[in-house]
Amino acid sequence: MKIKVLGTGLTKFGELWDKSLLDLALDASLEAINNSQYTINDIHAVFVANMIYGKLANQDHLGTLVASNLGIKKPGFRVEGACASGGLAIHLAIQSLLAGTYKNILVVGAEKMTDVSISEITSALMGAGSEDERKAGLTFPGLYALMAKAHMQKYGTKKQHLAEVSVKNHFHASLNPKAQFQFEVSLEKALNSPCICDPFTLFDASPITDGAAAAVLSADLSSRRRAGSINNVYITGSAVATDTVDLSSRKSLTEITATKEAATAALKQAGAEIKDINVAEVHDCFTIAEILAMEDLGFCAKGEGGTFVSTGHTRLGGKMPVNTSGGLKACGHPVGATGVKQIVEITQQLRGQTGQRQVKNAKVGLTQNVGGTGATVVVHVLQN
Numbered sequence: 312m313k314i315k316v317l318g319t320g321l322t323k324f325g326e327l328w329d330k331s332l333l334d335l336a337l338d339a340s341l342e343a344i345n346n347s348q349y350t351i352n353d354i355h356a357v358f359v360a361n362m363i364y365g366k367l368a369n370q371d372h373l374g375t376l377v378a379s380n381l382g383i384k385k386p387g388f389r390v391e392g393a394c395a396s397g398g399l400a401i402h403l404a405i406q407s408l409l410a411g412t413y414k415n416i417l418v419v420g421a422e423k424m425t426d427v428s429i430s431e432i433t434s435a436l437m438g439a440g441s442e443d444e445r446k447a448g449l450t451f452p453g454l455y456a457l458m459a460k461a462h463m464q465k466y467g468t469k470k471q472h473l474a475e476v477s478v479k480n481h482f483h484a485s486l487n488p489k490a491q492f493q494f495e496v497s498l499e500k501a502l503n504s505p506c507i508c509d510p511f512t513l514f515d516a517s518p519i520t521d522g523a524a525a526a527v528l529s530a531d532l533s534s535r536r537r538a539g540s541i542n543n544v545y546i547t548g549s550a551v552a553t554d555t556v557d558l559s560s561r562k563s564l565t566e567i568t569a570t571k572e573a574a575t576a577a578l579k580q581a582g583a584e585i586k587d588i589n590v591a592e593v594h595d596c597f598t599i600a601e602i603l604a605m606e607d608l609g610f611c612a613k614g615e616g617g618t619f620v621s622t623g624h625t626r627l628g629g630k631m632p633v634n635t636s637g638g639l640k641a642c643g644h645p646v647g648a649t650g651v652k653q654i655v656e657i658t659q660q661l662r663g664q665t666g667q668r669q670v671k672n673a674k675v676g677l678t679q680n681v682g683g684t685g686a687t688v689v690v691h692v693l694q695n
Contacts (some may be wrong), residue, residue, distance in 0.1 A: 312582055314405050314546045314655060316693070317415070317527040318347025319655040324522035324623060325491040332364055332423035334376050335523035339648075341420045343525035346428035354527070355413040357387040360400035360420035363435040373375025377419060382470035389599055393439035394596065396420065396691030398551075398680030401526070404551045406528040408693055415531065420652070421523035422645035432519055436646070441684040449552030452508040452597070454558050454684050459599035461564035465614070468602065470510050472617025476502035476598035477514040477640055479626050484637025486627075486668040490627070491520055491643035515598040520643035524652035542663045546654075548581030548692030550574075556686040567685035568608035572689045574679070581675075582691035585609040588658050588692075589673040591631070592653035594681035595638040601625075604679055608690075627668055635668045650680035650689060661695040 320342030322335050324409060330338075336359065357378040365371035374387030377450060392399035393629050397420035404416040424432055444454065462468045477496050484490035501514040528546070552572035555561060561568075578584060585608060593608070595601035602616035610631055611619040619625065625633035636642040636656040657676035659665050680689045 312409060312547060312549065313532060314408055315529045315532055316658045317349060318343040318345070318546045318547060319658050320525040321489055321652060321655050322523045323489050324520050324645060326410070327521040328425065330521065332368070332421050333376065333380060334451065335423065335655045336419050336421040337380060338378065338636055339383040339421065339523035340381055340417055348404040349415065349527060351382050352385050353655060354417045355385050356407065356416045357381070357383055357385065358390055358400045358404045358418045358653060359387065359415060360390050360418070360423060361439065362391055362393055362396050363646065364423060367431065380646070388583050391653040392687050393682030394583045394594070395526070395680045395682030395687040395689050396456040396680065397649060397652065398691065399633055399687070401650060401691065402551055402689055404528055405546060406416040408528060411486060414526060414600065417527050417528045418524060418651055419429045419523060419525040420648035420650060423521050424519045424645060425521050425689065428552045433594040435546065437519050443559070443672070444555055449548040452511060455597040455599055456508040456511055457558065458564050458603070458684065462599060463564050464600070465508065466573065468617040471498070471512065472602065472621050473515050473598040474498055476595060476601045477501045479620065480595065480634050480638040480640040480644060481633050483627060483668055484641030486636050487642060487668070488676040490641055491518060492637070492641045504682055511597060517596045517639035522645035522648050525653050526647045526651060526654050526658070527662045530599040540639035542662050542695045544693055544695045546660045547579035547694050548583070550576035550689065551689050552576070556683060556688050558684050563654050566613070567603055567607050567681065567688065569685050569688035570604060570679060570690070573688045574608050577690040577692050583675060583692055587675045587678045588631070589675050590635060590654050591633050591655060591679070592636060592638070593633055593679040594649070595640050596644060596681070597636060598640065600681065601633065601638065608677070608679060625668065628656060632670045635665065650678070653678035653680060654691065657693050
């Protein structure tokens with residue numbers, strides 16, 4: 312398969328109280344359309360990724376809402392898959408393009424999370440968990456903490472390994488003008504910040520974030536950019552895998568098997584191997600999630616994820632730079648937008664457009680977007 316990424320758009324991530332969800336979605340969409348060098352009339356469908364706006368603002372009809380406000384008189388669809396909504400929207404758009412239903416599709420992910428209380432956000436996010444988990448009073452910090460504890464017990468992973476993920480991602484975010492937290496943190500500060508759920512400190516968790524990201528995808532591989540323009544980027548692999556929604560039904564708490572399955576399928580589609588990947592954006596909603604991703608994607612052996620990060624391999628300049636945007640941890644995590652933002656970051660990396668955080672000679676990139684504790688995983692492979 313081969314789908315062209317024609318254009319990308321991205322808002323600032325953060326506490327954006329002067330912007331509505333529609334404002335954010337339109338800003339990112341118009342930037343992506345402009346970047347594609349196409350016009351609104353060239354867009355044949357709009358896919359909008361969003362997880363919780365229906366609960367928070369009582370507005371569910373987002374596909375048509377965004378399309379009509381852009382002036383696009385074509386079908387609009389809303390896609391929901393928990394925190395993997397963005398990746399799923401990209402995947403479904405690709406399937407529509409490959410089927411020949413549409414030729415050019417705008418995919419936009421948007422979320423507005425900071426206008427309500429923490430308790431309201433926590434309750435809305437637990438919609439991605441199981442009923443039994445909600446009845447037990449569990450939240451996602453607690454669920455991922457269970458996974459972290461199991462990994463520590465089985466493989467000897469340390470709190471310092473978790474903190475190293477945060478330190479690295481804050482360094483990357485300090486180079487990203489769109490990031491929510493554009494500052495570095497020391498290992499000592501990360502380790503000694505307030506405990507939110509043992510073994511996690513404040514710096515082990517991604518924040519509550521507003522933001523939007525968009526991409527224009529096309530099945531028309533014959534289209535050409537203007538002379539002297541940037542390199543074309545293609546999505547060459549796109550796969551989704553699922554597991555049980557409830558963590559207690561899993562065979563193992565120390566791996567996300569859906570990541571393995573989706574990565575295997577996406578890499579096969581792309582005709583690539585994990586050793587070919589030059590840069591990756593993975594779903595570090597909590598620091599343990601990035602460590603698990605390193606192992607489950609195959610960048611390192613099982614149980615070695617903490618060491619892989621702490622030795623500097625995933626830092627800019629390392630052999631496998633990961634989350635150059637700052638990841639969910641420091642760039643921010645507007646849940647419906649995250650999977651699309653990952654596509655934007657990797658596209659810009661392969662175009663050579665990321666400035667101080669540019670990975671040299673990046674030719675092949677990968678994204679991993681996770682819903683819940685791994686009930687849904689979407690993996691994409693991009694190449695230029």
